[in-house]
Amino acid sequence: MVRAMRILHHVAISPHCRKIRLQLAEKKLPFGLEIERPWERRERFLAISPSGEVPVLRDETGVLLSDTTAIAEYLEEVYPQVPLLPKAPAxxxxxxRLIAWFDRKFDQDVGARLAQEKIYKRFGWTAGAGTAPDMAQIRFALEAVKGHLDYVGRLADQRGWLAGELSLADLAAAAHLSCVDYLGDVPWEECPPAKEWYARIKSRPCFRPLLADHLAGMTPPPHYANLDF
Amino acid sequence: MVRAMRILHHVAISPHCRKIRLQLAEKKLPFGLEIERPWERRERFLAISPSGEVPVLRDETGVLLSDTTAIAEYLEEVYPQVPLLPKAPAxxxxxxRLIAWFDRKFDQDVGARLAQEKIYKRFGWTAGAGTAPDMAQIRFALEAVKGHLDYVGRLADQRGWLAGELSLADLAAAAHLSCVDYLGDVPWEECPPAKEWYARIKSRPCFRPLLADHLAGMTPPPHYANLDF
Structure with missing residues (x-):
């Protein structure tokens, strides 16, 4: 079998892509990154991603994978040496459940709303480009992030890592929070146990490339890449 | 270990619950149903479903599971006798990928929109209760369902079952389509291969209980429960 470089087609500020980058790095699987702009709906991209969404992974065997959950489960099945799901079925x-919480609920309540209003509109990646951010949407998200942060803090306090041992649940939560943190919208000071958990995961080597990513024309707050934030 | 009746907490017209009902039935795992009204946010329900969503499964060992993906994967892991995912990782x-397509994309584009406008508003299960259906939302969904139906037809034509062999992908797709079909909003006649695929899955014994479910005050069209529709 011919092996080629493993490639992740991604958007730097997409939490769904960041989760897969963290998972690959924790598993010590080397990969290259290819930046995609899904909103341009390039024909060549649609040919490898029927939904038009990132992430898409081309594994080194050439197999093409899309959908964040399908990719994550595939990586757990094919590369079990560093397992990122617990052993027991329950x-x-x-x-x-926690991965879905962040990929769906947190994203709907907080991440996708803020990205739409603060990033996509500003850079013209979306319908409504150039219009002012919708303050009601932003207020909703800033209120909702508090509840999610409390939940993370409670779980970290009770369990250490969110599902008891370091798992994809932590990587998913951290990936989503890191995108909101880039915007300066995570009120870490209001929830010390969540902050302590994030400092722990942020200091892992897998996290470094994420913290080095910069959106041209939009600087993250000083604490974003600081490990002792 | 004390074993109790396996119970699914559900909403009859929820595609996410229907997917799990089909999966349990295909696996020949007996279960009882408990009707929940998640929009009432009962404290006792929130205690077993942190997200406040259905489905929730209490397995016969007492383990409590929530989130449609987490439940489905658990059932595949714990009851592998009738496998509903293919063997090879790719x-x-x-x-x-297809399960996520229906659970997320189809639901956002079509199912959740129509349910909100035609069911939730009418029965007062939601914000905006009693207001008239938003026709723009309905038009969007009725247009989108055509594309999804074409996609189902193309896959069924090429592969027989959506992922090549009968799998959770078929159960997910059929669960979502069945809810829209209850409203009479699936244009089956426009896509014969999708109709043929649906007739095949609809005639399986696992489907019968779904076709017998009726919402009080809202009758499905005559073809809904008809196997030769």
Whole structure:
């Protein structure tokens, strides 16, 4: 079998892509990054991503994978040497519940709203480009992030890592929070246990490339890449 | 270990619950149903479903599971006798991509929109209760369902079942389509291969209980429960 470089087609500020980058790095699987602009709906990209969404992973065997959950489960199945889901089925279900919590609920309540209003509109990546941010949407998200942060803090306090041991649940939560943190919108000071958990995961080597990513024309707050924030 | 009846907390017209009902039935796992009204946010329900969403499964060992993906993966892991995901990792990834397609994309484009405008508003289960359906939302959904139906037809034509063999991808797609079909909003006649695929899955014994479910005050069209529709 011919092996080629493993490539992740991604958007730097997409939490769904960041989760897969963290997972690959924790598993010590080397990969290259290819920047995609899904909103341009390039024909060549649609040919490898029927939904038109990132992330898309081309594994070194050439197999093409899309959808963040399908990619994550594939990586767990094919590269089990560094497992990122617990062993027991009930514990795996709890980790998967939390992954879905962030990939869907946090994203809907907070991440996708803020990205739409603060990034996509500003850079013209979306319908409504150039219009002013919708303050009601932003207020909703800034209120919602508090509840999610409390939840992270409570779980970290009770369990250490969110599902008891370091797992994809932590990587998913950290990926989503890191995108909101880039905007300066995570009120870390209001929730010390969540801050302590994030400092722990942020200091892992897998996190470094994420903290080095910069959106041209939009600087993150000083604490964003600081490990002792 | 004390074993109790397996219970699914559900909403009859929820596609996410229907997917799990189909999966349990295909696996020949007996279960009881408990009707929940998640919009009432009962404290006892929130205690078993942190997100406040259905489905929630209490397995016969007492383990409590929530989130439709976490439940489905748990059932595949714990009850592998009737497998509903293919064996090879790349094929499993393709099945999971399609499951996510329906659980997320179809639901956002079509199912959740129509349910909100035609069911939730009418029965007062939501904000905006009693207001007239938003026709722009309905038009969007009725246009989008055509594209999804074409996609189902193309896959069924090429592969027989959506992921090549009968899998959770078919159960997910059929669960979502069945809810829209209850409203009479699936233009089956426009896509014969999708109709043929649906007739095949609809005639499986697992489907019968879904077709018998009726919402009080809202009758499905005559073809809904008809196997030769």
């Amino acid at each position: 514990a795996r279900a709890e980790a998967r | 094929a499993r990834a393709e099945a999971r």
